[in-house]
Amino acid sequence: MKKKVLATLLATAMVAGCLAGCGNSNDGAASTPATEEAAPAEDAAPAEDAAPAEDAAPAEDTSSAADASDPIATLIANTSGTVALTVWASEEDQDLTTKLLDDFKATYPDVTFDITLGAESESTAKDTILTDVEAAADVFAFADDQINELVQAGALQEVAAHYTYDVAAENATGAVEAATVDGKLYAYPMTADNGYFMFYDSSVFTEDDVKSLEKMIEVADAAGKKIAMDISNGWYIYAFFQGAGLELTLNDDGMTNTCAWNAAGGTDVAQAIIDLTASNVFVDMGDEDMATQIAEGNVVACVNGTWRAETAQEAWGDNYAACKLPTFNAGGKDCQMSSYSGYKLVGVNPHSANLGWSMLLAEFLTNEAAQTARFDARGLGPANLAAASSDAVQSNPAIAALAAQAAYATPQRVGGNFWSPAETLGQILASGNPDGTDLQELLDTTVEGITAPVE
């Protein structure tokens, strides 16, 4: 008898919970499971699909939008038992993701989820995933530079259809391009701020100072402080060469590179880097070091990304400022430093046992509401157009700087052979070319390494 009472109570509680959950989801339009335009937009959707699928939608599902004609209702109906999913988000994103996962569960009250959240940094997700794709999480976040390798290893499920929002239309074009390989969309854009720009302390530099790197060095030298950039890193050293118009592109095979860094003018850029760092004011410094040095007050300007905004803001307070990258002088000519525009994406593992739910979850983690929440919580620039147009986002200095830099930024498309040689080139130049190697020869060797064929 007692058991029965308990069961009734539980059931009531559950229904109540469901109603509450559904109510919530109806509030936020973006998180409603299926709005009209959300039904698969492509050639799919045959005639029967339009007919209501009677077996779907249980009685308590009051969500008016779920008109049972869509795959989600079918998926819910086909789901029995617990849906076990694993999600990987970066260490910094854990709190927010935990909250989003709760919201996700509340959106689909009829399904029992068992979602495990793991910590895996977006910048190294590839390393863990590629070792054993089948053991990787169902849904994971990663930085867009890894997309080629992930697609090649078959670690990304193509976003062949979308269900709760239009991934391609609602996100910035650049972000969608970054998630596309060979014309196919492979991931859900999450943030649009994985590029770099200049942070500075406005009590040291004026807005005019930060237009040219030479001027900045002069000012910092006078103040006895340093300007930091991770020069011995392919990702950052690209800024100089691309800025001087020497291109680096990925070939059509998706693996090898074409690189013009040793073309005419290349040695000027190399010499410029040597000269800039020779001052000992503009220094080669890794990201972790930068954080400490900013906090200690030794570094008053640095080339870095939004993930350092918090550190800089804490250290410099009201004087915290950000802007596009400055110009630098190569061979007597002022060149605007270029950069990589970067995005963080969410991918779905094709080997997932619950592919449908994984895709829905990936959409949920990247929809407008989630991107807004991510900006509010961590100041990360949204890729979602609606979320990015809000006043709060527009007035964020780091994001404004990124937007200003966007005109000189290029999406990151390079083959794996780029990184080691470029890193070494940066290391040699930043340490002043200690062996005195002929610069042209130095660049030739680098380019040979970068463009080396992949067997």
Add this chain to the structure above:
Amino acid sequence: MKKTIKSIIRHFVLLFLSVIWLIPILWLFVTSFSGYKGINTSHFFPETWTLDNYAQLFLRSDSIVQYNRWFLNTLVIAIFSCLISTILVLMVSYTMSKLRFTGRKGLMSFSIILNMFPGVLSMIAIYFILKTLGLTNSHLGMIIVYSAGAGLGYLICKGFMDTISVSLSEAARLEGASEAKIFWSVIIPLSKPIIVYTVINAFLAPWGDFVFAKLMLNSGVATDWTVAIGLFNMLGKSMINKYFSVFCAGGVIIAIPISILFVIMQKCYVEGITGGSVKG
């Protein structure tokens, strides 16, 4: 007089050396009480002192720091793998040292060579073998990783057993004891130092290994990890500035029991290792 000066110099040198040896350890210890979470690069001693790092380890478990779980996981793995390893090592050492059978020397040469293969390379194959058996991301899998191949590391233990006089086992044999009985009640009790040595070494392995553990425990879920992966992870690029002092606190916590173990077992450890390596 001259003697006193000499003695003072001698102890001064020792003091100097031990300071050099202990400075990093001291730094580890004081940084674990630092109020600043990142790396302190300008002061040796923290500017603000706090117990918060320890509180974060033990009281505030989240999806990144699960120290209690890590400690428990590692402890379970360490206890079982040390039991199994020790048994395997003793079995092989006894066989190689006290029993005579055809092919013994061939087997010994073979096993010594086999032991030379770099473990980091066979890692990936071991991973897939264990995955086929469904043992990745499990304690059992880790225990197998740390203990299954232990039989190869028998050399020092065998060297020790070689020094145990053969007359003892002869006497037992005359009284009609089986080989198994001799192994159990004659040799084992006499091998105490080398058993302690083997136990300590096997027990320590899981606390210090991050390479195998990181590969085998790849679910990304913090509660599955061992102490080593958890701490190693804290020094990742995006973490180090928020977790360095927490890392130090975690390091201190594992160092304490191990140090005590070492100091207490020092005598046995020395006897075991030298008894074994006297023979090589």
Add this chain to the structure above:
Amino acid sequence: MKKALNALENYFKNFGIAFVKGDIWVKLSAVLMGAGYFARKQVINGIIMCLVEVLFVVMCIGYAAPNLAKFGTLGTVQFEQVFDPLTMTSTVNDYDNSFLILLNSIISLFIIFVFIVFYISNMKAVYRLQQQKENGEHINTFREDVRTMFNEKFHITLLTLPAIGIVIMNILPILVLIAVAFTNYDQQHMPPNALFTWVGWSNFKNLFTSSVTVTFGYSFKKVLVWTLEWAVLATFTTYIGGILMAKFINDKKTKLPKLWRTLFIIAIAVPQFVTLLLVRNFFADNGIVNTFCNSIGFTDFLKNVGLVPSNLSYIPFLTNPGWAKVMIIIINIWIGIPYQMLVATGVLMNIPEDQIESARIDGANPLQIFIKITMPYVLFVTGPSLITDFVKNINNFNVIYLLTQDVFVTSDQLLANSNAKEVDLLVTWLFRLTNEYYNYKMASVIGIIVFIICAAFTLVTFTRTIKGDKEEEFQ
């Protein structure tokens, strides 16, 4: 070598004899393995043998055959997946996973090999039973057979379990990786999405030739040289340092030797990865040691002497190739000496006191005693373990990896082109090749080379110990 061949010849000869001279039951055992036992009333043995045979056949049909059939090509069916947007599910074809085929095939081949050995020895055992019966000797009951497992055959009982572990953890992985060295398993050919296949000796050729783009040959030479330099330096510095330290602490003139020893032991009781990562940050370019050296003017002094490039404002402890190599060895001394001290303490305690005493009476000074008596004795005793340490240092992954990973950037462009660094040992290089670049084929080739080098060193020393048969002298 000749002895081994002879043994092998006898092995098969005896098998032949057993088969030819055996009676009908022995011959029947060639088909049904238990037959010979049934004939001699060893029913349980017979049943066990038959069971083993049945299990083997089942394994062959169900497991070995399907895998071995694809072993020649390592699979031909590429992974394909079709996604249905309406049901939100995807269907996967019945694809081949090259790595699993390779792994399973090698396991199968290994089981088959073991079975053949087992089969041959079974034939011999059955034939022996026949002879025993003919000679009217006593034939063991099952219980007696079990008892021999704890007496005459105790070594088999003891070795079975360790052997199984070693097969799983060492032998099979080694066989798999030797095989991988002959395939094109790399990032472009990674299962499950792609297939890989056999390529013969081409990976080995790549390692020993050097061209503009393929610089493995160049890197291999450099890394190998540093690996050996490191192994020699690391072994000797800690070895000598450990002995000196032990001598110093155990000297009668030293007060409280236990306390001093304990202080040094604390340094090794902290797990290595903790201390190494800590020390790496200790000596970072902007780390605390640099702050200190800067403030006392040591950095400027080194700059004036020319040891630090003038354009740096710090000492590149772990970022400049020369500095890093020296620092790695110094830090290794720091880590290694306490351990060696423990060993040496034990050894020194056993030094025959009378020799030292008589030398002292002859008027030798302490240095002479150390060089003439102590060192030879210690060397004699710990010689073999010195070689073990040397080989361990060749494979010393932790020290190099933890101190330089993410910190050290190579400034040798040719090394960079094959993902190597000046401070890399062969093992750390191959670890990065697999872990970051998924170049399993080259890593396997390097692994085999490391293996050969280490095996050569060990064989030279241990054959002496093993063959010399000094084992008995202590007993």
